[in-house]
Amino acid sequence: MKAIGLTGGIGSGKSTLLKWFQAQGVPCFESDVAGRVLLDSTLREEVSNRFGSLLYGSDGRLDRAALAALVFNDTTALDDLNKLVHPAVSTAFETFKNQHDKAPFVINEAAILFETGGYKKCDLTILVKAPMKERMQRIISRDGVTEEEVLARMKQQWSDEKKEQYADFVIRNTDLENTYEQAAKVLNKLRE
Secondary structure, eight states, X not given: OEEEEEEESTTSSHHHHXXXXXXXXXXXXXXXXXXXXXXXXXXXXXXXXXXXXXXBOTTSXXXXXXXXXXXXXXXXXXXXXXXXXXXXXXXXXXXHHHHTTTSSXXXXXXXXXXXXXXXXXXXXXXXXXXXXXXXXHHHHHHHOOOHHHHHHHHHTSOOHHHHHTTOSEEEEOSSHHHHHHHHHHHHHHXXX
């Protein structure tokens, strides 16, 4: 079985593409979703010890906005968070692969696949790109954040140009119909 990495900058449309691949019957693992689940469960104690228990509400759920405000402006804090989350997500992905061991390949969607070195555990990688203006509009609309907050998050990710050097496939997400056509070509190559 092959592991295919799917990545792209924040707001590039990688989640939309992941849903498209899922609809084509490809087993897909969402690293960001797995990370959120782990932060609310098995990583809670470690996160509380490092960042403070006040980040968790009375319902036991992590206040993600408060955590984001802490880490996206403090590289040491972000590094500490990544050291907690990434190994746990990697273990969860290995479990996912074992659960889908009959599939010829699975897709692992991860926002910072290249930045963390996670691409080295993939057989091939797909990069999703979109124009900066569109990405900004999507994130502000989706997350209800300011342009400054978006820029702080983007600053923690590599540029598309740097990511392209490591990508086996690049999908340019400018209009959905064309994006799906590009994805279909990639899928055909993966199935060969």
